Amino acid sequence: MTTPRVVIVGAGFAGYHAAKRLSRLARGRAEITLINSTDYFLYLPLLPEVAAGVIEPTRITVPLTGTLPGVRVIIGEVDRVDLRGRRVGFTPPEGDREEVAYDRLVLSVGSVNKLLPIPGVTEHAHGFRGVPEAVFLHDHVVRQIELAETTDDQRERAARSTFVVVGAGYTGTEVAAHGQLFTDRLIAQRPGFGPRPRWMLLDVADRVLPELAERMSTTAQRVLDERGVDVRMGTSVKEATADGVQLSDGEYVPTRSLIWCVGVRPDPLVADLGLPTERGRLTVDEFLGVPGFPEVYACGDAAAVPDLTRPGQVTPMTAQHAERQGKLVAHNIAASYGQGRRRAYRHHDLGFVVDLGGREAAANPLQVPLSGLAAKAVTRGYHLLALPSNRVRVAADWLLDATTSRPAVQLGLVPSNAVPLESESPELPTRVGAR
DSSP states (O other): OOOOOOEOOOOOOHHHHHHHHHHHSTTTTEEEEEEEEESSEOOGGHHHHHTTSSSSSSGGGEESSSTTTTTEEEEEEEEEEEEETEEEEEOOOSSEEEEEESEEEOOOOOOOOOOOOOHHHHHHOOOSSSSSHHHHHHHHHHOOOOOHHHHHOHHHHHTEEEEEEEOOOOHHHHHHHHHHHHHHHHHTTSSOOOOOEEEEEEEESSSSSSOOOOOOOOHHHHHHHHOEEEEETBOEEEOSSSSSETTTOOEEESSSEEEEEEEEEHHHHHHHHTOEEETEEEETTTTSSEEEEEEEOOOOEEEEBBBSSSSBBBOOSOOHHHHHHHHHHHHHHHHHHTTOOOOOOOOOOOOOEEEOOOTTTEEEEEOOOOHHHHHHHHHHHHHHHOSSSHHHHHHHHHHHHSSSOOOOOOOSOOOOGGOOTOOOSSSSSSSOOOO
């Protein structure tokens, strides 16, 4: 008998944890292959702290090789999935196109930036989905403050000192909260800089963090107000230009910084498969299997997983669900080879955490609302537990940030044209095809 071949596409929260769990359950019983366009798993929740210079970029990039024993890692861009022939086509960073066959396939391709048909946004805004965007934003903020300091034109200084964040969900709220603290530190090193840098947070919703409990939203709003962040609910961008943004309420805001955190959508591979979808996500059953293809599984942001705790709904696109779905996929694949029995996905939320920078956070572990230092302790404790590695290094960066001054220089490693908004998932290429 030949060794079963399991191929996992994508190393986000779902794919990485599927590979990790399967490496323990099926070591020696199956050949496990993970295909990803980078050689690391990205711990997305700490990206805002990378942009603010709190932690180093390498702290949240977990190497695939070395942390996934028994898993064959292929660095490549997937460009085709042949569901009938059971083959996945990909292109390595250097080399010709290749294919790999599978007996079981896990589609964990994640999500990409959600784009809206707003004039000028794709040309003048930058997303926030990966390390390049976080490093670019850090450099960009430093550069704008430095350029503002050296100009005698007060209007130009105001424009360069204004930062507009669109989207008041997890990412946008954290970026704005950390960003205001970051620029405050920058101008503290520049006596006589002038007016304080201005951060704006926009969203069409009626409150920040609209997907979370209202008490967490209230906590976040309070912190943002105390920091001086200009929060505009029920407002978005009508048009973007190189010199500013026209808001939907009629106001024109001169700025050189438009940060797009509106949300995410499933990777284009999902639509290219030609299989049934729900709100753009691949339809799966409660066991995370794809109907009509018993050898194919999908999980994470790419899959519309039935929420058995809320009949008729699907699980939200969160890292918490993606990680647990990846682990369950591994269990059910092992069960398909006779090791145990498959299980349906059922998960009650354990709570959420939002880091607001400094000593502030909002959290509701086990539905207990917390704010301030208590929430901060829970938030950082959760992240340390959720990180697959680099925990000591992350904790050391937090300690150094709390006790020493934070250096802020432009490294110039990521030019603006390297992080266009229309770029897709950090795990997968811009477009992929399937048949």
